[in-house]
Amino acid sequence: MKTPPIFKAVNGLGLILLFIIFAMPFIWMASTAFKTLGETLTFPPVWIPETFQWGNFAQAWSSGPFLKYFFNSVIVTLFILILQFATIIPAAYAFARYNFPMKNFFFALTMICLMIPSQLIFLPVYLNLSSWGILDTIWGLILPFATSAFGIFLLRQSFMQVPEELLEAARLDDATEWQIIRKIMLPLAKPVLVTLALFSFIAHWNDYFWPLVMTTNDTARTLPLGIAMLRQVEGGASWNIVMAGNLLLVLPILIVFFFAQRHIIRAFVYTGVK
Amino acid sequence: MAEIRLENISKAFNEDRVVKNISLTIKEGSFTVLVGPSGCGKSTILRMLAGFEKQTEGDIWIGDKLVNDLSPSKRDIAMVFQNYALYPTMTVKGNIEFGLTNRKVPKKERQQLIEEIAGIVGLTEHLNKKPDKLSGGQRQRVALARAMVKKPKVFILDEPLSNLDAKLRTQMRAELIQLHEKLGTTFVYVTHDQVEAMSMGDEIIILNQGVVQQKAAPIEVYENPGNIFAAEFIGQPPMNVFERKAFAETLEGVPEEAHYIGFRPEHAGISSAAVSVPHTIELESEILALETLGAESIYKVKNRIGVMNIRSFSAPLPKHAICFVSIPHEKLYPFGADKAAGPELNLSVKKEAALNGID
Ligand SMILES: Nc1ncnc2c1ncn2[C@@H]1O[C@H](COP(=O)(O)OP(=O)(O)O)[C@@H](O)[C@H]1O
Numbered sequence: 001m002k003t004p005p006i007f008k009a010v011n012g013l014g015l016i017l018l019f020i021i022f023a024m025p026f027i028w029m030a031s032t033a034f035k036t037l038g039e040t041l042t043f044p045p046v047w048i049p050e051t052f053q054w055g056n057f058a059q060a061w062s063s064g065p066f067l068k069y070f071f072n073s074v075i076v077t078l079f080i081l082i083l084q085f086a087t088i089i090p091a092a093y094a095f096a097r098y099n100f101p102m103k104n105f106f107f108a109l110t111m112i113c114l115m116i117p118s119q120l121i122f123l124p125v126y127l128n129l130s131s132w133g134i135l136d137t138i139w140g141l142i143l144p145f146a147t148s149a150f151g152i153f154l155l156r157q158s159f160m161q162v163p164e165e166l167l168e169a170a171r172l173d174d175a176t177e178w179q180i181i182r183k184i185m186l187p188l189a190k191p192v193l194v195t196l197a198l199f200s201f202i203a204h205w206n207d208y209f210w211p212l213v214m215t216t217n218d219t220a221r222t223l224p225l226g227i228a229m230l231r232q233v234e235g236g237a238s239w240n241i242v243m244a245g246n247l248l249l250v251l252p253i254l255i256v257f258f259f260a261q262r263h264i265i266r267a268f269v270y271t272g273v274k
Numbered sequence: 275m276a277e278i279r280l281e282n283i284s285k286a287f288n289e290d291r292v293v294k295n296i297s298l299t300i301k302e303g304s305f306t307v308l309v310g311p312s313g314c315g316k317s318t319i320l321r322m323l324a325g326f327e328k329q330t331e332g333d334i335w336i337g338d339k340l341v342n343d344l345s346p347s348k349r350d351i352a353m354v355f356q357n358y359a360l361y362p363t364m365t366v367k368g369n370i371e372f373g374l375t376n377r378k379v380p381k382k383e384r385q386q387l388i389e390e391i392a393g394i395v396g397l398t399e400h401l402n403k404k405p406d407k408l409s410g411g412q413r414q415r416v417a418l419a420r421a422m423v424k425k426p427k428v429f430i431l432d433e434p435l436s437n438l439d440a441k442l443r444t445q446m447r448a449e450l451i452q453l454h455e456k457l458g459t460t461f462v463y464v465t466h467d468q469v470e471a472m473s474m475g476d477e478i479i480i481l482n483q484g485v486v487q488q489k490a491a492p493i494e495v496y497e498n499p500g501n502i503f504a505a506e507f508i509g510q511p512p513m514n515v516f517e518r519k520a521f522a523e524t525l526e527g528v529p530e531e532a533h534y535i536g537f538r539p540e541h542a543g544i545s546s547a548a549v550s551v552p553h554t555i556e557l558e559s560e561i562l563a564l565e566t567l568g569a570e571s572i573y574k575v576k577n578r579i580g581v582m583n584i585r586s587f588s589a590p591l592p593k594h595a596i597c598f599v600s601i602p603h604e605k606l607y608p609f610g611a612d613k614a615a616g617p618e619l620n621l622s623v624k625k626e627a628a629l630n631g632i633d
């Protein structure tokens with residue numbers, strides 16, 4: 001099987017085009033973050049600023065209580081991750097491996113949660129949390145995401161692929177159900193777990209909508225809100241400062257991607273336990 | 275070591291009864307083989323024995339313990355699965371050690387046990403490999419080691435050799451027999467392969483459609499099959515069985531109750547010329563097919579009685595030739611109307627022969 005060079009060339013060109021489409025906004029953001037305000041507004045646009053304005057980052061960081069935002073973001077994302085795993089794992093195991101009354105009903109209920117957009121239910125959830133008096137606290141940002149229907153679904157699929165004999169062998173080996181989960185199921189589901197962790201991390205680290213609804217002051221505000229508010233400081237929008245803030249926001253995600261790249265690719269091509 | 279008793283065991287999945295009122299005693303220290311065609315309920319019986327399935331009716335005793343309500347790990351058994359069911363994310367050592375750790379066996383003792391068992395099954399140099407780096411035979415040994423290390427009272431093996439190639443299977447068969455002798459533990463072994471059953475078991479239980487057909491030593495099953503199913507299941511090719519009317523022209527004085535008559539392919543003779551031996555049915559036959567296996571030949575022939583298999587150890591006859599098949603009367607095996615082993619065949623010819631003192 002030899003591919004003719006012409007196909008290779010077309011293929012290569014296509015990939016480059018795709019890369020440009022995906023990377024352009026990002027490069028634009030990175031480039032703008034280093035510009036002076038004047039440079040952001042010139043036409044035709046400049047790609048490489050004359051001098052790199054490292055000061056933009058300091059300015060962005062110091063234009064609000066960013067340490068507080070950052071800290072809130074870390075706590076919220078981390079707690080969501082922990083709570084999600086604590087709820088997803090046993091739920092997925094039960095759905096995949098046990099028979100109990102109304103199992104199908106409960107699973108259907110979980111699937112319905114997957115289909116309802118959060119914009120539809122944010123009001124009742126907001127009112128509920130408000131009646132608990134946890135608006136403007138990080139718990140208001142964490143609790144609504146303490147579990148994930150998508151996570152339950154994905155992990156259940158993965159757990160279902162483990163052959164029954166493996167569990168039976170483990171039961172003969174005196175393993176408790178928790179040991180079976182920890183020592184057999186989770187190691188086999190590792191690629192799925194990594195995927196779920198990444199999705200959850202990205203979604204909640206970047207989440208703008210929910211913190212916007214839930215917070216009215218800085219006590220529980222997270223980074224995306226802080227960055228968005230950069231636009232309003234000093235009257236007009238200083239795009240260079242906003243972009244510097246954005247770059248700071250996505251930096252942790254980039255770092256995680258960099259280290260987990262191998263797992264991410266595996267997670268997406270992951271087909272089954274063999 | 276322990277005797278196993280199944281008392282009136284039945285199992286139904288939904289309305290479907292797959293095991294029907296089975297009562298069995300498996301002798302302490304025996305190598306008992308459950309054999310039967312695929313889907314006859316062998317695995318279901320094993321799984322009830324192990325406690326993974328609950329019987330619909332009946333009691334199971336292991337030793338002097340009624341185990342009906344005991345969880346699998348409390349039954350003092352170990353199981354080897356058909357697909358080995360090794361823990362894929364653990365090393366060989368981890369696989370063997372898992373059960374010991376869970377039983378809180380102290381680390382030093384664990385180490386000692388693992389080394390000992392690994393030595394027995396020849397895995398010492400593979401202890402740190404993951405199962406996917408092992409060959410089929412090695413995985414099989416890991417599965418055995420994992421079962422052995424717990425020193426169970428009963429070993430349960432569900433078609434453990436069926437994933438191996440023919441050569442390795444023969445080798446592992448011998449190793450399993452030796453292992454059984456060395457351990458002296460009760461082995462309950464499931465297979466659909468009658469050769470495996472005959473060569474390994476000291477007791478064979480033949481099953482069909484959830485019912486025990488016969489339980490006996492291999493040689494007994496071969497020589498005195500309990501019914502037509504057992505007769506046709508054991509032996510390669512299977513026993514030739516015909517309705518009595520097929521013998522109308524060739525036999526006299528067949529008792530009324532013998533509704534079917536059979537004989538084993540290897541008990542009939544085949545030659546190119548008629549030999550006319552007394553007390554023998556001789557049939558001019560046409561050879562339909564011939565399988566030459568070296569030491570032996572298997573013929574498919576057609577004659578007045580019907581189409582039958584003949585197994586012969588003499589030099590093969592030419593294909594499509596006319597030949598003569600001879601079946602000694604004493605090798606005929608009768609079955610009753612219910613297909614169970616039938617009444618004594620008091621053939622008149624046989625009596626005559628006895629009178630003449632030729633027999
Ligand atoms: N969990 C189950 N649910 C429904 N039917 C089953 C189940 N397990 C086995 N059976 C049925 O019981 C019969 C016997 O199965 P099994 O004991 O596995 O046969 P084998 O002798 O091949 O091991 C088969 O017809 C099979 O379809």
Ligand SMILES: [Mg+2]
Binds near residue numbers: 316317318432
């Ligand atoms: Mg089976």
